[in-house]
Amino acid sequence: MKLAPLVCATLALSIASESLFAPVRAQTPLFPPPLTPLPRATPLPIPPRTTPLPITPRPTTPAPTNGGICPAQLGGTLDRIVNQLPASWSVLVQTQAPRGTRQNLYSRNPFTQLVPASNNKLFTTAAALTRLGAQYQLRTPVFGNSNTSELATLRVIGQGDPSFSSAQLNSLTQQLRQKGIRQVGLLIGDDTVFRGADFNPYWDQEDRGQGYAPPVNSLMLNQNNIYTGAVPNPGNYFVGEFRNRLANAGIQVKGSTLVKRTPAPPGEVELASVISPPLSRLIFETNQESDNAYAEAILKTLGRLQDPNGSDSTASGVTAVRSILSELGVNPNRYSMVDGSGLADRNRASAEAFVQTLQAMAEGANADVFRRSLAVAGVSGTLSSRFRNTPARGIVFAKTGTISGVVSLSGYVTPPGYSPVVFSVIVNSGYSASTVRASVDSLVVALTRLRNC
Numbered sequence: 001m002k003l004a005p006l007v008c009a010t011l012a013l014s015i016a017s018e019s020l021f022a023p024v025r026a027q028t029p030l031f032p033p034p035l036t037p038l039p040r041a042t043p044l045p046i047p048p049r050t051t052p053l054p055i056t057p058r059p060t061t062p063a064p065t066n067g068g069i070c071p072a073q074l075g076g077t078l079d080r081i082v083n084q085l086p087a088s089w090s091v092l093v094q095t096q097a098p099r100g101t102r103q104n105l106y107s108r109n110p111f112t113q114l115v116p117a118s119n120n121k122l123f124t125t126a127a128a129l130t131r132l133g134a135q136y137q138l139r140t141p142v143f144g145n146s147n148t149s150e151l152a153t154l155r156v157i158g159q160g161d162p163s164f165s166s167a168q169l170n171s172l173t174q175q176l177r178q179k180g181i182r183q184v185g186l187l188i189g190d191d192t193v194f195r196g197a198d199f200n201p202y203w204d205q206e207d208r209g210q211g212y213a214p215p216v217n218s219l220m221l222n223q224n225n226i227y228t229g230a231v232p233n234p235g236n237y238f239v240g241e242f243r244n245r246l247a248n249a250g251i252q253v254k255g256s257t258l259v260k261r262t263p264a265p266p267g268e269v270e271l272a273s274v275i276s277p278p279l280s281r282l283i284f285e286t287n288q289e290s291d292n293a294y295a296e297a298i299l300k301t302l303g304r305l306q307d308p309n310g311s312d313s314t315a316s317g318v319t320a321v322r323s324i325l326s327e328l329g330v331n332p333n334r335y336s337m338v339d340g341s342g343l344a345d346r347n348r349a350s351a352e353a354f355v356q357t358l359q360a361m362a363e364g365a366n367a368d369v370f371r372r373s374l375a376v377a378g379v380s381g382t383l384s385s386r387f388r389n390t391p392a393r394g395i396v397f398a399k400t401g402t403i404s405g406v407v408s409l410s411g412y413v414t415p416p417g418y419s420p421v422v423f424s425v426i427v428n429s430g431y432s433a434s435t436v437r438a439s440v441d442s443l444v445v446a447l448t449r450l451r452n453c
Contacts (some may be wrong), residue, residue, distance in 0.1 A: 032140065068417055068451030073104055077112050078106050079444050085439045087429030090114050092351035093447065096362055096412065096420035099329060105421065105450075110355075111334060113348035114428045117401030118290045119408040120342030123335070124317075125283040125373060126357050127324040130296045131305075134280040134369045138301070140164060142172055143268035150183040153269075154253075155264055156242060157190040157220030158235075160304075161276045162297035163285070166241070168274040173245040175272035184246065187256040189239035193218040193262050194300045196312035198234065202344035213343055216296040219258075223293045235260070280369045287373040287399055288381035292341035299340025308405035314339065328360035342401055354410040354424035362412070362422070371397050374411050377444075386441060391416075391448040398444075405429060407436040410446065 069077055074093070082089055092110040095103045128136075136163040144151045156172070158164075198215035199208045207213040214223055214230035219238040224231050231237040235258040245251050276282065280299075286294040296314070302324075303310065304318030310316040318337055326332050334356075335349035361370040375381030378393035382400040387393050398411025410424035425443060427436050 015378055027166070028367060067449065068453070069446060069449045070451060070453040071103075071418075074106055074446070074450065075424050078108075078443055079285045081439055081443050081446065082108055085427070085431065085436065087431065087436070088112070088114055089427040090351040091424070091443070092355045093421060093423045094355055094359070096359065096422045098363060099359070102359065107351075111350050113335060113350050114426045115403070115406045116335075116342055116343050116345065116347055116349040116354070116426055117403045117406040117408050118292075118334065118342040118387075119342065119354055119399050119401040119410050119424070119426065120288055120337055120347050121290065121295045122354055122399050122410060123325060123337060123349075123355055124285050124299050124302075124340040126294050126328070126361050127321040128279060129283055129366050129370055130328065130364065131302065131320070131324050134278060136279040138276040140172075140274050140276075141270050142176065142262060142272040142286065144181070144271045145268055147271070149180045149181075150185075151181060152185045153188055153268075154181070154184045154186070155188040155190050155218070155268060156238075157264060158193055158217065158238070159276075160194050160216070160218050160300055161218060162216075162220055162223060162291075162294040163276050169238075169242055169245055170220065171274050172272045173249050173251075174241070176246070176251060177249045177419045179271055181251055181271065184251060184253045185255065187239060187243055187246070187253050189219050189235050189242070189256070189258040190264055191218045191235040191258055191260050193304060194313045195304070195310060196314055198294065198302075200314060200344060202338045202341045202346045204345070206253060209345060212292055214293050214299060214385055216293055220272050220293070220297065222271050223291075225293075226364070277332055279317045279374075280366075283370070284373045288375050291381050292343050295341035296339060309438070325357060327362075328364075330356040330360065345403060345406075349426065351410075351424035351426055354426075355422050356424045358412065358424070371412060374398055375400060386437070387445070388446050390441075392441075392445050395448060396444060401426075402433050407414070407433055407440055409440050413444065413447045415448050415450040418452055419452065421447055423447060 017140035061254050086249035089108050090110060090112045091108040093106040138159045140159050140161055141157055143155045172214045194217055198217045203213055209230045211225050211229050214225055215234045217234045219235045221238045221241060224234040239256050239258055243256050282294060285291050299317035300313040302320040303313035306320035307316040322332050330353055334353040338344050338346045361367060374397040375383035376394060377383045396411060396413045398409050401408035406428055408426040413421045413423060425440050429436055
């Protein structure tokens with residue numbers, strides 16, 4: 001799975017529609033006791049309708065004869081869609097433009113903070129791309145106590161690379177074979193780069209360990225998933241698979257262990273390494289396929305770089321995201337986050353926060369990279385099966401979100417007859433995901449019909 005899914009029965013629908021670096025089917029050190037989860041959040045009441053943001057007035061004109069919508073008519077059109085589904089809505093639509101020149105085309109409770117589901121990945125990936133750059137890569141090294149054929153210790157130091165797969169493990173094995181390594185006294189899996197719990201403490205217990213919600217640690221292999229779901233002991237899984245490959249390559253390993261708290265001693269010799277794809281590719285997988293493991297690994301990477309000596313890479317990552325986004329002009333009082341993926345129902349965000357993030361990224365040096373990471377309506381990622389036979393196909397780039405009681409969609413629209421638009425829609429309700437999506441999609445299709453008139 002690759003999304004922030006629905007819980008229980010609705011979860012299966014979420015996995016199918018939010019699916020598919022591992023094709024996220026939403027791109028680097030010590031571990032204290034796991035955090036104690038806070039009590040489950042009380043379901044949100046339907047908030048009262050608040051005063052909408054001021055909408056830039058436009059002259060009243062007759063409706064265009066080609067089925068388009070004038071900006072002055074957009075409010076009535078979207079109100080009819082929203083009012084047909086009694087729920088908690090947070091909506092904001094703006095023209096895409098530099099700060100100070102943006103026009104508010106529509107708003108409904110834009111400051112209200114609701115559960116955002118996988119739209120949370122927009123915060124995580126925007127912050128990572130801004131701070132680390134599109135070409136940032138994770139390098140996983142292997143060290144030995146010497147450069148001889150017989151080693152007392154061989155240490156692989158995990159960097160939390162979510163794209164690390166069996167192919168990379170085979171590459172490390174072949175490099176060691178070519179170095180002439182033939183015997184290892186102790187194979188050590190160094191799992192110390194990420195600190196804190198492997199599972200986010202705010203994730204529902206029934207989610208943890210599912211294929212879409214694996215543990216996220218420094219030594220990740222195949223996104224810590226096997227055919228039956230997530231691996232229960234990810235570090236040991238990595239070390240065991242590495243030991244088997246070494247043995248198959250003719251490298252005898254007498255023993256193996258996993259370390260979670262003791263970093264590598266000085267003086268070891270690097271013998272092999274593999275490098276992840278660039279961050280541009282990692283965030284592509286995160287957003288296009290809504291991959292939770294990728295999002296959490298990226299958040300923890302930001303956290304361990306923000307505070308290398310911190311006790312919780314996730315908490316440090318959240319601090320880093322908030323700091324980076326504040327520098328971009330995103331109001332920190334309009335959202336709160338406890339994970340990188342949006343799987344936790346304790347995340348809160350407003351449509352305004354997402355629109356501010358999208359606007360900021362559209363102005364930055366990595367605007368094209370960020371935009372390309374989003375699913376394309378009717379074409380790719382988690383939007384491949386939505387908007388297929390609508391005017392939105394191919395001109396809406398957006399991040400989807402679905403967990404139990406939540407549907408969200410935020411992104412960019414380029415109407416053929418109007419200037420580019422940025423939008424965010426978050427809905428919390430008791431309706432089925434398919435029912436809510438139908439309303440959300442109708443709203444977005446209406447945006448594609450905007451015309452200059």
